[in-house]
Amino acid sequence: MDRIRTRFAPSPTGYMHIGNLRTALYEYLIAKSQGGDFILRIEDTDQERYVEGAMDVVLDTLKMTGIDYDEGPGKGGEYGPYIQSERRPIYKEYALKLVESGHAYYCFCTKERLDSLKTGSDALGTSFNYDRHCRDLSKEEIEANLAAGIPYVIRQKMPLTGTTTFDDAVYGSITVENKTLDDQVLLKSDGLPTYNFANVVDDHLMKISHVVRGNEYLSSTPKYNLLYEAFGWEIPTYIHCAPVMKDEHNKLSKRNGDASFGDLIAKGYLPEAVLNYIALLGWSPSGNEEFYTLSELEKAFTITGISKSPSIFDVDKLKWMNGEYIRRMTADEFYSKAKPWIDNAVGDALSETKKIRIASLIQPRTEILTEIEEKISFFKELPEYSTELYCHKKMKTDTENSLTGLKLVLDELEGKTFAEDEWVSQNLYEILCNIAAENEIKNSQILWPVRTALSGLAVSPGGATELAEILGYNETIRRIKIGIELLSK
């Protein structure tokens, strides 16, 4: 069997679509799971869509996710160039070969003629097919038109009868009637190939063995097959993937304002988590394991696990998985990822040690990195809060006993000096619980008021004594006094 070779062939739009990234992933995995090659080819034959810097988006994404290509722009390879606009002369040459062999023909129809055909078929409510007006022009007519410089396109000459069958590794065998196939344009009047034609030529020339793409191409695949046959080329294995959806009816798309890969990263998702999640969107491993690194995926991936029906992108599950990745990090790893966000939230107010302590508190409470800031900004500045916060049914607290509790704590702590190793959560916890015991009240009637006074929030990343440790003695006393003052009004 020949070497497995797959390719990712994005058109550079400056937006890394999640569906495209998933296709790239599958292409990479199919190749790598068999020890094959993964090629990057840029399809930029549509000059109108040219976007500055768009190729960098593709390159950066692949780099960030670890999807490394063996051949492609910037890397070279045996079958370059890998940018379609640099391959221009190739396509015409192959189109002409098809004309010679009788599988394609010159078409000199004007835009106006085609438009009127189209409006005619629209009126009938039927599909538009080219009426094959130029299909059987005589050699003389063609020569004359060419000599006169009349613009032309080259069209594929479809068989008029019979059927064409192709096999897809996901969808199985699909057969269509040849008479439903349009004599599609292969070479445009500007001399550039259409996507369908360039794809076939490039895939063959680059020795692509497995063509992986969205299932929107399923219906044009018979035309591909006919092209391969006309050239006498070996037909690749087709693998069509169902789309990634935003909801039941709509694809995930830039038009709908849906997040691109870059957007997700900016929102605080980790590239590994995103990759892991989308690997599972439309593909299922043989066991129940859901967590895979890229190299684990390379081992586990199988084409038979790809599903036929569309998958809805579930942000909730991605979030959960991202949180799971965060929780599985070592404390050091998490701190280095979280540091920019922590710095942003608390500035220089706290020492490095305190920040590390904060990181340890928020690590199990963070699903995406962007949540960090709002969770910890109270360390820097006590928010304004309502005394309602002191009332908690389960803690059996109200504004009155909270005031009492805070006063007891203040009495106990104020004026005392604490060594550094004494002002720690564990020790403070004992002190506070002792206060409760001595006064025969519930622990919660001390702890809840203190936690509330220190955070000014209904929920906080840590309990009373953990917050106190980080805030330090002075700030703790200050915030307790503020609480007492508020409750005394």
Next chain:
RNA sequence: GGCUCCUUGGUCAAGAGGCUAAGACGUCGCCCUCUCACGGCGAAAACAGGGGUUCGAUUCCCCUAGGAGUCACCA
């Protein structure tokens, strides 16, 4: 509209003639607990509908319904 494809819980999905129809997210409940989260335990929740084939269909076939894709000198 023609052609092609798809259809298991709210979501991702396993299952390939006989199963109490997996697992995960989410939801809900309980436990743990200095709030919340983490963690632990548990619950509710699905084979689109109708016909066949078969001793037996989620699984095979047909039809219906619903959905998607495609029908460009766009990719």
